[in-house]
Amino acid sequence: MVELTIDGIKVEAPEGSMVIQAAHNVGVYVPHFCYHKKLSIAANCRMCLVDVEKAPKPLPACATPVTNGMIVHTRSEKAVAAQKSVMEFLLINHPLDCPVCDQGGECQLQDLAVGYGADESRYKEEKRVVAAKSMGPLISTDAMQRCIHCTRCVRTGEEIAGVQEVGMLNRGEHAEITTFIGQAVESELSGNMIDVCPVGALLSKPFRFNARTWELARRRSVSPHDSVGANLVIQAKQDKVLRVVPFENEEVNECWISDRDRFSYEGLYTEDRLTHPMMRDDQGEWREASWSDALQHVVHATNAVREKFGADQLAFIGSPSSTVEELALLARLARALGSENVDFRLRQTDSRLDSVLSGTPWLGMPLTELNELDRVLVVGSFLRKDHPLMAQRLRQAVKRGAQVSFIDSAADNPLFAAIEARITTKPSLLPTALGEVLVAIAQANAQPLPAGFDTLQVSAQAQQIADSLRSGERVAVLIGNMAISSDVATEILANAAAIAQAVNAKLGFLTAGANTVGGYLAGAVPAKGGLTAEQMLAQTQRAYFVLNVEPAMDSDLGARAVETLKASTLAVAFTSYRSAAQDWADVMLPIAPFTETSGTFVNAEGRVQSFKGAAAPVGDTRPAWKVLRVLGNLFQLDGFDDETSESVRDLVMAAGVESRLSNQIKGDPVLNQVDANALERVADVPIYRTDALVRRSEPLQATPASALPTARMHSQQLQALGLSDGDQVRVRSAQGEIVLPAQADDTVAQSAVRIASAFPQTAALGSAFAPLTVERA
Template identity: 45%
Template sequence: MNGEKVTIEVDGRQLEAPRGSMLIEVMDEAGVQVPRFCYHKKLSVAANCRMCLVDVERAPKPLPACATPVTDGMKVFTRSERAQAAQRDVMAFLLINHPLDCPICDQGGECELQDNSVGFGGSRSEYAEIKRVVVDKDIGPLIETEMTRCIQCTRCVRFGEEIAGMRELGAIGRGENMEIGTYVARTVVSELSGNVIDLCPVGALTAKPSRYKARAWEMFAHDSIAPHDSVGSHIAVHTFDGKVIRVVPRSNEAVNECWISDRDRFSYQGLASPERLTAPQLRQEDGSWRAVDWETALTAVAAVLRQTDPERIGALAAPEATLEELYLFQKLMRGLGVSHIDHRLQQLDFSDQEQVSTAPTLGCSIPELEQQQAVLLIGANSRQDQPLLNHRLRKASLKGARVMAVNPYRVAYNFEVLQCAVAPADMVTELAAIAQAASEVCGQPLPDAVVALCAGLTVSEAARQMARSLCEAEKAMVLMGNLAMQHADMADLRALSSVIATLTGGTCGYLPASANSVGAWLAGVLPHRAAAGQAAAMKGRDAVAMLQEALPVYVLLHAEAEDFNNPLLAGQAFAAAEQVIAITPFAGAGLREQASILLPAGAFTETSGTFVNAEGQWQSFQGATAPPGQARPGWKILRVLGNRLELPEFDYVNAREVLAELRLELQGTRPDNSYHIGREPERRAPEGSWQRIGEVHMYRHDGLVRRAPALQALVPPAVVRMHPQDMAGLGLADGDRVEVRQQAVLTLVVRADEGIPRACVYIMGGLDATHALGGLSGGLELSPVTGEVEA
């Protein structure tokens, strides 16, 4: 397709279109209605449903609009007798084997087959033969199948191949025997799999968790923003009878296009968790809990905060909280003189926090990510942590971009990646080698701070290729992911990432972990900075230091021990504290053992608020349902607490006033990724005989998703993954048991994985079975366990 325009005529209307564009695209742009089933603007053209047949002058027969390029002078008729007859005939063929079970189909009322059969089909069927029946397939806990309804449009198949990057569904058989299914009987595991529900034009693929819960016309749609990763996907929350029934995507080309991740789609199930907190509760002397009114609860909280030395209070917030909640949280704490404030619950290394800019962001707009020509990922499992940013990276790769990665294990990307998997303790050295290679390739001197580190390094060919690709690209980026930000030497990794980006003329950016990671920096939920990046009057302790010191009082905002890098340390600190005040939608068994006061807060569908996404875009939303019981939006709880404590400037009427105050403090300041190396990076020897590699599974990321049953069914069991040669050295076979000693002793099954570096073990974090081990990284000991266990 080029910039040359041609003129065509559609139903008597003169239209201009780029030469080579498809007829259906031109007609959609002009608002001309053409029925279709297999065509979708984000997928390749298949032209196998034939529903979009139109009458083209001088063509011997009707042509599919989706596969017919426009030519100058073309005359098209969409409502001529020949076009209508062709559409009626196609509709009749498609309905031959359809069960016509609309009254019990979840797609009823929003079904393209219904709409097109009424709008373009005949009024009666002449088919009186026995219909074909297809046995349903169980493809997992998220997607319900009724394959007898399938019309073989292959949208789901093309989505898997072209968007998700995983060929999980395919067409099997020929003619009348053709069926859509998995090639082998297994669960669909793509992190974007739920999008086939929206793509399916009939009721063959529907959402299993919301099956038979409500009809389409009974639900109300509420615009909202997804609360998990840092993309800030635009979603619609569908409610019925005051309850959230399902979540679907809203189109926004600049953010999520028309897709959402499965985490964003199905996590709403957690809203109905039996662990929802519906009334304020106070812990009694005998350990039991008593529900109280808000007056009693707030009086108790105010008494604790007034009577405690501010230096003995730790304030910890989860980065999934709204911008308004985060801003008021730090304002409340600082108003009391508390300086120990943090949201970086997964971070271990804070040594360079003074060198970081106002807020670490992606470094470009989300659409610009797919325009990059070279990208170096550092400690980034983008498929799991940011599925839709990963989708943009995949699009860049398919366009010819060179994507490279340095990770502590071999990540299973769904596109071509030049990847170096090195032990966690060797990541600093590997990046130093790339920096050395970049200096040589680009002819730029190394900064003084890293000269000593890079001296004498052996530069591998892979490191040289990465440096060369970054240097030669006009648009290049170096992106740090969750595995890097959680690394014990994160400051050194950040310094070297900045050096590599500077030497190669690229941009240094981050893949922020949570929905409001950027917003938490702007709001000042940090020990060294107040709102808008202003230096704090008194610098406090970071999240790890707060836990290690075991303060007598902790105030938690949407945070649980499971949200921390070391859940064991967090749980022990909270359990040992005299008072733990939790503002939270959920109260699990762990929090009930640790807390003393529970204040029920609304979840994201029950409050108005704002998330700041990875590129720094502020996205506000309204609540879709009322909070359950006596629960209240978090920002209102904090506002009333401020009033109760007689703090100035806490007289807000609505969340918009809170947001306006923060905007005024920022005065147009936007986050950037400028960075100054404060100290020389150094190599450190690993601790223990084995190095642990750990990360939190995407379906254990936060309190809401941890309570979504359908997503929890996809969380793998806790195992130890090791390199086969290391297993052989210990006399282990796949499926044997091994004793793991970190901060506790656990016995786990061991699995062979050639993607794990030597002398390392991968043990997933965020699981109930592995919490007792402690932090996600560090040294540990292993020993084989005699006896066999089932695989």
């Protein structure tokens, strides 16, 4: 630590830190534009010029390291004069169009111009004009002439998103921020460029011209889309959500959010939003009903099924995007009616998985520890798309020297500075790849090999992964969504746990949805004798209660799940959207999305985060937890007396959270039998197709990440099948067939076909891990 004096205040600061950081730490504000605490130093706006004693001229506080005995004046006559001179230069070419600028009211340049700008400009010449550049459907550049060349957006793309999509061309007053020729900004973190822009050069295209900032009411909330639980500020006008921005929480999302979190609100008010309860009449036509009539019909029909077929014919299916309160009441209702058929894990296909879990699977560490790891193995994850903010944290760890390795079925670029090693193999061979790493570690440690592993040959990549893991001190093995969804998830977990134990690493689950941990804590999983969600949707039950689920898109079974629901005697849909249920439901009950209800999500690290509604419910929409509680009352069941969502939450959390979290895996390492030549499907869930709300956000659906699916295969695989890039191919599984264009993609494993799920075009294919046949259409 070094000692210095800033505006008469004695300050201690770490050696190597900058004057602006030391000043801000003691509450002394230094005006700035290009400096951002999460980005590298650029020192190109010069607004932070300060007076340092013994220095011949003002120095930029953001680029001047602290030294022992340094005396700094931020408000001296010399400093203020320098700052005012910089402000005058910045305003020379600025259009000064605050009355029509969408940034007005939250513009850093506007704020600082009040204190450091003159009331009249000496510049009388023509101002420059910068033509707008297309950055895609999310970012507007129509007012790029306001840019002050702070390059925050450039550094955000390079350092946080990990990809250089924007940069600066030319010099002097001809300099401008632009994308590569003809390309849009496609990063899943691109919206953060809007947040860091200190002027109105980059704006939210969906929000532009919808409201002025001072008209918006602000409410804190939590993202429902992935297991980070990013903290949000939801901004509404006249009870309608118009914008979502990050709420800074250093322990969760820092100051960033993904584009999925930022723009999903555009799906809130679509034409197919369900606003009134609906029931099918005797002719199968939909008609509006009152809440009383709809709920009474559900109660009578359910009681008739129980009496005639038994309570074990009742099925209750939730979603990992539902709140703790909703899932807890769904499970409570199921068990009070005598059924153990309750589950929220829509894509889990391995029915053996519960038998090897010792408790609630979780990340195994705080989110902040991801930045501090020095060795990581990621298993079966489309990391950037499944967990963009976790990928961002690992990206920062790589910059500090961490080594990250991957075992997966599609070698997507994580946009790290370097990848230590990678094994890309088809899904059924993931346990074998892990086994190779385990053998390499055992041989290096001179330990006995697990039974049945003595004939396994260690590849060079597996040896490299083993060497990397063995050389680390803070090591983690992270299990991704695809690995957990796999039909060999039990073998994957057993082998991954053995690796973690052998190298003294933490085993962690990245977990799907916003509330996988919360779903386990709420008891929304089947006890002994109960059916999993996969089993409930594979074999028809007599009555279904389906909460916040779009079965064709959210279930691993796709179109088959819809046919199963159609065949039931009663199907009740708790949904926000008519199109999510009108094909299969008998009753549709309009429930509130996360912006219109109170609730709780428990993120991957076990952090409990509650939120309130930020906007009024649309039409007759009701919070799902209230609907479930009232149903319990109408069934005349005990335990449905909760008046608030908090009382439901408190009952779930009464047993504690930490004591129920466990990543201990029962069972020994094992290898599965695989037909090495059989074609298998690799099914990713695209980042903007993960849930019903995101799928209805038009700006997100206009991005390349939501492009229509193709049958992606390694070029050698295409050649072996006698196909060429762009050919129409017929893909068949045991469940159905589809026709798609083939696409050469050398990131896909051999003997695998990558076909995205959560699209109507691929729903007929069914299982994400089904054996396939491919032929020219």
